């Protein structure tokens with residue numbers, strides 16, 4: 001396990017409160033090659049904690065977890081059609097396009113698309129982020145405010161590059177790519193709680209491979225999320241872009 005502080009891609013340990021699910025904590029600890037620790041995490045530790053409400057990421061004096069119900073305002077039908085991502089991922093003539101979100105993270109983009117009627121298969125390869133996402137999805141399925149959208153989401157823990165390269169027909173309609181962009185974690189626009197998650201993400205070292213894998217799956221469209229002024233993914237010029245204030249979507253058709 002990592003040291004406290006700015007360690008990237010690792011947590012300092014797993015803790016389970018008395019009312020937490022000790023079995024899930026044990027399973028995750030085995031998957032991460034550590035053991036469930038006694039007591040409470042030290043100040044400054046980046047910690048995974050199971051309590052009565054599920055799994056939390058603790059650090060920097062706060063805690064966070066995925067909460068799709070908190071996206072209620074953005075996912076109102078009237079608001080969804082204005083979402084740049086929904087417009088970027090739209091496929092003419094397909095009522096419920098299948099999107100492969102190859103870099104799922106905490107699943108917010110995937111949830112937005114699922115709320116707009118897309119079917120989404122999400123891939124996340126980081127075991128800690130995957131555990132947090134899986135916990136958020138379990139709660140979304142059980143919550144009537146989010147259950148419909150969550151029913152359109154299928155989560156796969158693992159590397160999307162492998163999956164896309166060996167994709168069997170039918171091809172997905174869209175592949176969505178949002179690999180970590182190095183500058184993003186320092187941006188003032190990033191909410192504090194997401195800065196905790198960014199401590200786990202590693203900058204993407206395989207951009208070209210990711211884009212090539214997306215192309216290999218033969219989707220109708222690849223949508224790449226970028227910072228407004230960020231370079232194109234792997235230097236590849238898109239067919240067109242949708243430019244917003246905080247984000248840009250590069251589309252390859």
Ligand SMILES: C[S@@+](CC[C@H](N)C(=O)[O-])C[C@H]1O[C@@H](n2cnc3c(N)ncnc32)[C@H](O)[C@@H]1O
Pocket residue numbers: 102103104105106107108109110123124125126129158159160161178179180181201202204210
């Ligand atoms: C910037 S985050 C994505 C955020 C996401 N769009 C959201 O709405 O929460 C990028 C994520 O992609 C994951 N990732 C990067 N390459 C991947 C791959 N080849 N397969 C699966 N996950 C990958 C990283 O572990 C990281 O969690």
